[in-house]
Amino acid sequence: MTPEETVDYNIKVAWHAISRMYNTQAAKHDITTSIGFVLLNIDQENGTPATKIAPLLGLETRSLTRILRSMEEKGLIYKQADTQDKRSVRIFLTEEGLRGKEISRQTVRHFNLKVREKIPQNELNVFFKVVAQITGMIEGKTLYDDFKPKPLRSESPA
DSSP states (O other): OOOOHEEEEEEEEHHHHHHHHHHHHHHHOOOOHHHHHHHHHTTTTEEEEEHHHHHHTTTOOHHHHHHHHHHHHHSSSEEESSSSSSTEEEEEOHHHHHHHHHHHHHHHHHHHHHHHHHSSSSHHHHHHHHHHHHHHHHHTTTTTOOOOOOTTTSOOOO
């Protein structure tokens, strides 16, 4: 199988192209794709608990901490103790954060509208169904239960 014939290669290539495209747009507004996605996932009225953001984006806590620090330095967010649970911190958007969120929303919307102009809805439906099935297989954590790699030719069978 060539790389071009594998599912993971095609997903990776497409995601990297999308990420580069979003980063190019984000750089025009002094943010990154990661910051844009975080902005999109912060509730603009009630804020969002810091602990809820990483799982929403599939990020490691360490990565999110670094992104939030950068966002705070850029004046996009501020942190406030949760009124219900003082141990928890909520993330709120500043005026600049609201502006960045709107730019991010418009950027994502524009990309999706352009894709929908070129790709018929029935093909997109198949794409969404296939991606959901692949994600389900991976998240089911049973994909490799029956996997037994064949020994290399130079190795003797165990």
